[in-house]
Amino acid sequence: MASAALIASHLSRRFGDRLAVEDVSFTLEPGEIFALLGPNGAGKTTTLRILAGLIAPTSGAVAIDGQPMGPRSAPQLRARIGFLTEAPGLWDRLTVRDNLLVYARLYGLPSPEAAVDEALERFEIRDRGADRAAQLSKGLKQRVALARSLLHDPKIAMLDEPTSGLDPASAREVRDLILGLRAQGRTVLLCTHNLDEVERVADRVAVLSRRLIAIGTPAALRQKLFAPRVRIALAQPAEPFAAVLRTAGLSDIRVDSTVMSLSITNTSLTTPDVVRRLVEAGAGVESVMPEEPPLEDVYLKLVRPDGEGA
Amino acid sequence: MNRAVALLGKELIDLRQNLTIFLPALLVTIVAVLMPMVVAVIVPAATGERLSDSGDLEIAVEMYKKDPSMRSLEPEAAIQAYVFEYFLVMLVLGPITSAMSVAAASVIGEKQARTLEPLLVTPITTFELLAGKLLGSLIPALALSVISIVLYLGVIAAAAHDGVFWVLLGPRTLGVIFLIGPLAAMVALLLAICVSSRVNDPRTAQQLSIFVILPIPALLLGQIFGGIELTFPVILWIALVLTLASAALVWVAIRLFERETILTRWK
Numbered sequence: 001m002a003s004a005a006l007i008a009s010h011l012s013r014r015f016g017d018r019l020a021v022e023d024v025s026f027t028l029e030p031g032e033i034f035a036l037l038g039p040n041g042a043g044k045t046t047t048l049r050i051l052a053g054l055i056a057p058t059s060g061a062v063a064i065d066g067q068p069m070g071p072r073s074a075p076q077l078r079a080r081i082g083f084l085t086e087a088p089g090l091w092d093r094l095t096v097r098d099n100l101l102v103y104a105r106l107y108g109l110p111s112p113e114a115a116v117d118e119a120l121e122r123f124e125i126r127d128r129g130a131d132r133a134a135q136l137s138k139g140l141k142q143r144v145a146l147a148r149s150l151l152h153d154p155k156i157a158m159l160d161e162p163t164s165g166l167d168p169a170s171a172r173e174v175r176d177l178i179l180g181l182r183a184q185g186r187t188v189l190l191c192t193h194n195l196d197e198v199e200r201v202a203d204r205v206a207v208l209s210r211r212l213i214a215i216g217t218p219a220a221l222r223q224k225l226f227a228p229r230v231r232i233a234l235a236q237p238a239e240p241f242a243a244v245l246r247t248a249g250l251s252d253i254r255v256d257s258t259v260m261s262l263s264i265t266n267t268s269l270t271t272p273d274v275v276r277r278l279v280e281a282g283a284g285v286e287s288v289m290p291e292e293p294p295l296e297d298v299y300l301k302l303v304r305p306d307g308e309g310a
Numbered sequence: 311m312n313r314a315v316a317l318l319g320k321e322l323i324d325l326r327q328n329l330t331i332f333l334p335a336l337l338v339t340i341v342a343v344l345m346p347m348v349v350a351v352i353v354p355a356a357t358g359e360r361l362s363d364s365g366d367l368e369i370a371v372e373m374y375k376k377d378p379s380m381r382s383l384e385p386e387a388a389i390q391a392y393v394f395e396y397f398l399v400m401l402v403l404g405p406i407t408s409a410m411s412v413a414a415a416s417v418i419g420e421k422q423a424r425t426l427e428p429l430l431v432t433p434i435t436t437f438e439l440l441a442g443k444l445l446g447s448l449i450p451a452l453a454l455s456v457i458s459i460v461l462y463l464g465v466i467a468a469a470a471h472d473g474v475f476w477v478l479l480g481p482r483t484l485g486v487i488f489l490i491g492p493l494a495a496m497v498a499l500l501l502a503i504c505v506s507s508r509v510n511d512p513r514t515a516q517q518l519s520i521f522v523i524l525p526i527p528a529l530l531l532g533q534i535f536g537g538i539e540l541t542f543p544v545i546l547w548i549a550l551v552l553t554l555a556s557a558a559l560v561w562v563a564i565r566l567f568e569r570e571t572i573l574t575r576w577k
Binding site: 015049052054055056075076078079081083085087089090091092093094098102103105106107108132145148149 | 315317323424425426
């Protein structure tokens with residue numbers, strides 16, 4: 001097994017009296033897309049900045065490719081990271097090409113011009129290369145910022161809200177790009193509020209609310225927080241058949257017109273048993289599907305355990 | 311240092327696209343060039359009164375009689391040389407104004423445009439970042455120094471009496487323009503960078519330029535009324551003080567320009 005791309009060990013960060021991040025630990029594997037979720041002020045950006053060596057943790061440690069991040073090693077280790085900041089942060093008076101060219105030189109690339117040409121091509125912004133950054137739309141600025149953060153072919157991409165401000169088509173392109181990075185064996189750390197995006201691309205998810213309150217694959221988090229449910233679509237109104245199942249001992253049944261959703265976790269019945277009873281009662285069963293709560297429900301249950309707003 | 315050069319390149323492109331930032335410095339330079347011209351050439355020509363007829367300026371003639379290089383000058387030319395030499399120190403104001411404007415806009419501009427965080431993620435060190443910013447502000451200031459002295463000497467050559475040009479083209483002039491000018495500009499821009507690390511408005515940093523600018527007219531007044539003579543050794547002493555002040559401010563700037571401070575306190 002390849003060694004971890006990044007290890008965060010017991011990271012805490014205090015700003016004066018305020019504890020922004022407390023005892024956060026996780027490991028990122030090569031070729032993994034890892035999403036960091038959390039409400040505003042949960043410490044996501046602080047965590048990202050600590051991981052990128054921009055600010056030091058009050059306690060804890062970060063290692064990239066097995067090398068500990070410290071004041072001396074940070075400049076070299078930062079060269080292995082591509083960091084997309086929340087704001088595109090382009091120099092408005094410079095052209096797109098010049099913006100990228102300065103960064104290509106800052107990263108010490110051997111052929112800055114060629115690297116910029118390649119990035120302009122890859123991100124389909126070649127025709128805007130001579131435009132000043134100030135002339136670009138928000139979406140195009142975000143694309144240029146992405147091109148800038150990946151210009152030096154980093155092993156780890158840390159992307160803070162990468163699809164923020166993008167139209168659906170551009171957002172999809174960015175998602176494809178993120179998946180492409182994984183296919184190349186690169187590690188992606190995604191920081192976002194867009195749960196749909198996370199659902200589509202993330203291998204693992206961590207939910208942060210100052211402390212790490214959950215970590216795992218989306219499926220594992222669902223399983224941990226929600227009892228498995230089955231969704232059965234009938235050919236006729238479902239309510240009379242729900243009554244049949246209730247008499248058989250099932251209590252957690254939700255009915256919506258011809259569809260019923262039920263939990264069989266705490267009963268002796270299996271899904272085939274339920275279907276057989278429905279058919280015996282005269283129901284026309286059209287489909288039986290496992291019901292997966294959206295990641296949004298998982299997230300809200302984690303960050304608002306009292307159920308508020310969920 | 312390649313990264314500092316890369317950043318310097320960015321700064322110069324940025325300035326080329328924002329030439330209006332030099333407007334205050336250019337105006338100050340033009341005024342500094344024209345002021346002695348008005349006093350020593352235009353007013354006497356317009357009124358028909360020679361400066362050497364005024365009792366107030368006899369001191370100038372006496373002073374220059376003591377200086378072997380001046381003895382060949384006519385009394386009127388000696389007074390013109392006196393005026394042009396004393397006002398020379400005002401030429402330093404242009405580079406100082408330029409350095410302050412560029413440095414304040416460069417640092418606070420990055421802060422306001424949120425362009426610093428992506429920059430800090432690169433392997434650039436704080437020293438390289440500061441070096442790029444310093445050079446980006448200092449080079450235009452030096453260019454302005456050269457422009458201002460060429461203009462000054464050009465005006466003298468064209469309008470002043472014979473011989474005044476050659477009196478001005480000496481070590482004192484070169485010392486003021488190429489030692490005091492750049493070093494004062496350096497102090498000004500370092501001060502701007504230090505202040506910029508703690509404020510969010512470029513105007514606050516620019517207003518503090520008064521601390522660097524005020525001593526210059528004070529030096530002029532000191533020469534005229536206070537008997538201060540800006541000899542070459544005095545120029546060297548001033549240069550030494552400015553060098554020490556620059557070194558101290560570099561130390562302060564590096565400490566104030568911390569990544570953590572920039573990222574966590576700059577809003």
